[in-house]
Amino acid sequence: MLAADRIAQTLSRHGLRHTPVRWAVLLVMMESNFALSIGDIEQLLPPDTDRITVYRTLKSFEESGLIHRVIDASDIIRYATCSIECSAQAHFDNHVHFKCTCCQHIYCLNQVAIPVVTLPDKFEAVSRDYLLAGVCRECQPT
Numbered sequence: 001m002l003a004a005d006r007i008a009q010t011l012s013r014h015g016l017r018h019t020p021v022r023w024a025v026l027l028v029m030m031e032s033n034f035a036l037s038i039g040d041i042e043q044l045l046p047p048d049t050d051r052i053t054v055y056r057t058l059k060s061f062e063e064s065g066l067i068h069r070v071i072d073a074s075d076i077i078r079y080a081t082c083s084i085e086c087s088a089q090a091h092f093d094n095h096v097h098f099k100c101t102c103c104q105h106i107y108c109l110n111q112v113a114i115p116v117v118t119l120p121d122k123f124e125a126v127s128r129d130y131l132l133a134g135v136c137r138e139c140q141p142t
């Protein structure tokens with residue numbers, strides 16, 4: 001499917017109006033193989049893009065289930081696109097994240113599910129982040 005069709009469909013499915021900034025941010029995120037910080041996203045957008053609009057766009061994307069946060073030990077918040085089933089009501093992102101210690105990129109390993117953990121009595125988890133560190137495919141010596 002063409003990127004433009006995917007973007008149009010994704011925005012419509014989540015009930016978001018099509019605006020130039022939403023369109024541009026979603027394109028940048030869909031084309032990236034790894035999670036992007038707000039700074040990364042801004043660098044990939046046209047230079048005249050309004051910063052506040054970018055922040056608002058990311059907020060509405062996160063609330064609508066288009067993107068999710070990718071957390072690591074740094075205080076930089078990165079975002080990645082969600083799987084197609086995600087919505088504002090339910091995030092189905094149950095995958096492992098992988099941080100490369102070489103290129104510093106954090107990847108969503110969508111095909112690798114977070115292992116089931118058994119919690120002690122009276123502990124109830126509401127969120128989960130599973131981050132592995134190592135060397136990614138791009139950085140492996142050939």
Ligand SMILES: [Zn+2]
Nearest residue numbers: 100103136139
């Ligand atoms: Zn790497």
Ligand SMILES: [Zn+2]
Nearest residue numbers: 070080097108
């Ligand atoms: Zn992810």
